[in-house]
Amino acid sequence: MSLSIQADAAAALSSSLATGQRTIHAHDLTYSLLPPLTAGCPRTSNADISYPLEVSYDYAAVGSELRQALFDRRHLPDDILSWAPLLPPLDSRLGLGIGGTPLVDVSAAFRSNAPVLVKDESRNPTWSHKDRLNLCTVSAAALSGAPGVVVASSGNHGASAAALSARVGLPCIVVMSPGAPALAESFVGAYGATVLSVPRDARWGVVKDIVDKLGFHPVSNQTTTHTGHPFGPEGYKTIAYELYIQLGHRLPGAVFVPTGYGELLYGVWKGFEELRLLGVVDSVPSLYACEIGSRAVLATALAQHRPAVTVDFTPTDAYSLATTTGGYRSTHVMNHTTGRVIGVDDPDLVRAQDDLSGQGIWQELSGVASVAGLRTALQQGDTFDGPIVCVCTSTGLKDKNALRYEAIESAPDWDTLSDLLRRQGLTVA
């Protein structure tokens, strides 16, 4: 097995299925699959831009029998471990029931020409999409013989890494910064991780020290522009596989994806692209990258025809998307899809939270960027040839503003209560 990297080619291919390898791009550089390099391509990256590594597969080695066994099934598998033939090497102890998340119809909240469906990633073991990523990255740590896992994260990523590390018996250090939500710190600590809080600018140096001096395996980004762990998007690509099955072996008309670094976006795109390369479908759906509009990390890179850029800080409560640094993966996706980038800001996100709450789904502010993006697209007149999927990434319980609703204290007598209920807009005779 091997790992390939192309400076401009997220679509590089080799195989975890066979010894054969196929590469299709100019900058073919191949590295060992285990232990994987975790700080981008050392040959093509430079001081301004870092290029990610991708796991590549020999799709030609996927016979029709395997293809049918994987993609013709009528039911979602109950764990993404069952996609192992198209994933990097996995630690089978991580069978927590990751993935297999529901697709919930929320059309009633939208005026759209097509059904609107939420892919509810809060239904994972640590209640976010990050479990898909960490299944692959923590497997890499365990199978590489690393003595531990280290991650810089202010929330979902750290908790998921801590949970999965605990399950394979590896110590985990999570590097956070002052100002993280108290619940996020405790969430991570609950799984037995060592939770450090260091000044924000020092986080990357601390991760590097722990990698260099302790040999811990890093599962978050370590580069100037984002590259992340090469196994990360592999977990996310199973979302595309699942959608194909959940939609009755059809492609969605469009997929809206909350986008910060672009790992999730890239993973979803790669999954669809693989379906196409394997001959399961003949096209890739439109992908809509929904990012923080005031920062416009991805839109700026595309406008400037650059692989990735760093932008100025602007305030936002959507902490899971609050990056000032983009990555090459997201520009690559947008150059290979008919979708587009949509900027959304906190008021749009709050509105989207309310849209979903009315449908019985409470999501973290960052997690509804997809829904906010869809609303914008609909307002701008976009139409869709098939079901619209909004990937929603995490529970509202983790929201920075999770405490924004409070009970109304009341005396229990009916006069007081009925007045109060009337003021709440309820019909009281």
Add this chain to the structure above:
Amino acid sequence: MSLSIQADAAAALSSSLATGQRTIHAHDLTYSLLPPLTAGCPRTSNADISYPLEVSYDYAAVGSELRQALFDRRHLPDDILSWAPLLPPLDSRLGLGIGGTPLVDVSAAFRSNAPVLVKDESRNPTWSHKDRLNLCTVSAAALSGAPGVVVASSGNHGASAAALSARVGLPCIVVMSPGAPALAESFVGAYGATVLSVPRDARWGVVKDIVDKLGFHPVSNQTTTHTGHPFGPEGYKTIAYELYIQLGHRLPGAVFVPTGYGELLYGVWKGFEELRLLGVVDSVPSLYACEIGSRAVLATALAQHRPAVTVDFTPTDAYSLATTTGGYRSTHVMNHTTGRVIGVDDPDLVRAQDDLSGQGIWQELSGVASVAGLRTALQQGDTFDGPIVCVCTSTGLKDKNALRYEAIESAPDWDTLSDLLRRQGLTVA
């Protein structure tokens, strides 16, 4: 369709499948299925003890074709709506992907002669088992034409009722008490419910006023000893159906269930009992009711040969189990199973939380009573003829002590960091 009640018979039967009705007990009293009575049986209840109503079915009307379609399937359905033939009338708008929760192997945390599996109910739409109950109770409200839903709850039940009410367009009033966790208040409010905080002792009167004066449909208990909503356990019984499928069409050796009022316990028991009545299996597994030991609501009732008792208050952080009032359903179950009641207290629950955290699962303190109970049973020498299932009900994010872990602040230099990591027990050369 009809609803039956027996003073001593939780196992009464009639049908939502056919017009026929079969009743098997001395105190056969039948009431209309819609709108259901929601305050127990008005004829058999008295000032000391309230008797619940149960939905009864004509199991003889379930043909082999339907039985096979329901129980021979190899994959869990992705929504418990698919069990509709064995459930009360449901509102199909509530397709949020309720149920279908994973069964996670946590054997590594125990010394047991049989595998230990967690049924992780935190993977429901509002991250607790309560969604199963409220699918049925909120359906009752909607299909009865009620103008709204009211519930007394300090957390999971209220949030779930609020979410599902929002989805069917019904206003929801949740009655809480001072001292509820701030996150619980906000969790409920996020779904647009009206959240009232009234003095603890006044809660039931407030619910009654809202029922009587506004005609809202109550989905929580209204009686002296617990009866709850007659449709509630119907949702929970799908856990038994799912376990049968997930275990490869076999029964577990034992099921451990967190027990407060006993609705969940009863529901799980009823599901297995129905499998037996339908001829799918020929016995019912041992059920272990795991309750707060210092209160011993259920153990006391059994010791005194009474249908239900009220006990003195004792402190516990396990607020979802913290009842001083039992119900007839749980004594009925314990008189019809080979399992037993196990008392667990806060230190046992904290230990059980840690057991599961080491396996990548973080649960609310109340939600791990099952795991704490299993540990006690194992210490007392119990052995099991088959897989042991612990039903775990909700995410640690909702824990009253959810903030008990904090990050360790540190300067970022390696000397400081390495000292700190050493003190945390990590190996630093």
